[in-house]
Amino acid sequence: MSSSLLRSLLATFSLISIVFISSSTFAAAPTTFSQAKVALKKHIYFDQNNHGALGTLYCGCDWQWVGSSGGRIDPERCGYTIRAIENRGIRTEIEHIVPASWFGQQRQCWQNGGRKNCNKNDPVFSLMEADLHNMSVSIGELNANRSNYRFGLLPSTPQQHGLCKSKVDFKARVFEPRDEVKGLVARVNFYMHDRYNLTMSEPQQRLFIAWNKQFPVSRWELERDQRITQVMGHSNGFVTGKRTWSFKHRNSGIGVLTATAKTPRTQLPKTVNSNKTRTQKSDAAVLPIRGNRNSKIYHTENCSSYNSMKPSNIVNFSSEADALNAGYRKAKNCR
Numbered sequence: 474m475s476s477s478l479l480r481s482l483l484a485t486f487s488l489i490s491i492v493f494i495s496s497s498t499f500a501a502a503p504t505t506f507s508q509a510k511v512a513l514k515k516h517i518y519f520d521q522n523n524h525g526a527l528g529t530l531y532c533g534c535d536w537q538w539v540g541s542s543g544g545r546i547d548p549e550r551c552g553y554t555i556r557a558i559e560n561r562g563i564r565t566e567i568e569h570i571v572p573a574s575w576f577g578q579q580r581q582c583w584q585n586g587g588r589k590n591c592n593k594n595d596p597v598f599s600l601m602e603a604d605l606h607n608m609s610v611s612i613g614e615l616n617a618n619r620s621n622y623r624f625g626l627l628p629s630t631p632q633q634h635g636l637c638k639s640k641v642d643f644k645a646r647v648f649e650p651r652d653e654v655k656g657l658v659a660r661v662n663f664y665m666h667d668r669y670n671l672t673m674s675e676p677q678q679r680l681f682i683a684w685n686k687q688f689p690v691s692r693w694e695l696e697r698d699q700r701i702t703q704v705m706g707h708s709n710g711f712v713t714g715k716r717t718w719s720f721k722h723r724n725s726g727i728g729v730l731t732a733t734a735k736t737p738r739t740q741l742p743k744t745v746n747s748n749k750t751r752t753q754k755s756d757a758a759v760l761p762i763r764g765n766r767n768s769k770i771y772h773t774e775n776c777s778s779y780n781s782m783k784p785s786n787i788v789n790f791s792s793e794a795d796a797l798n799a800g801y802r803k804a805k806n807c808r
Contacts, residue, residue, distance in 0.1 A: 509603040510542035510567040526693030530609040532637035552636030561613030568611040572621040622648040656688030663711040670726035727797040762790040771796040776807035
């Protein structure tokens, strides 16, 4: 067999293997943060630690995997300067891009006992905490320095970690990620706030809208989304282009509906946010959810247009989650 024919056969085999892997789905989505960290290493970032597309999220460093989900970096090799936390300056950690405290503080469980209480008693929080779309690999010290500060622009702040371009203003509690990940950060924020019905301040909305436009979806971001979709069972629509965020966006809340639909109403905790939303409960109405197959809008029994559709246009759903999963959006004339 000639060497050229052998190379051709190997290339064909590799392509078939890639197609098979990308078309396969993995086991059930993780239900805890610990499970999610392992899944992130095994299925999402398994090949990104050495000359990957982005390296660590905020600094772009390579790393070597250590243990089930952690890693180690060589600071000198990537030009990273440890600022203050020696042990966390040489290791990687799995970080929530939208901090757990951000989404936790909008749940009643956080007010009654913090993260531990939320893990124990709130299925919506657990779903958010284990959502792979919101997770990435970061240098531990940057994870600590970033804390739960809001995102922003820091043009006059010097770099504090050598060649690492991400910056922190500790006094103002503001964190600016490097340009290479600003678009990704924006679209993850859109996804988390929309899916889990979280409130987002107007300044943060304007910032993320600008970053989303200035830093479009990259090839790696699309690949990352596809890998996560295989595990989670759903994509980030703000990455794929199926969803868009406009100022004062109206959330779908599909993640809340998914979690609460599986939980007895008496066990559902309250949501706490600036809109003073009502106690979360299953949104399946006594009457079926009616979708309009032409407009792709669905109506609950408390919508004024619930009974005004032509019978031939009606598509019935058992819950709002089913309607949202089918690509429908809720009517605006509902009480």
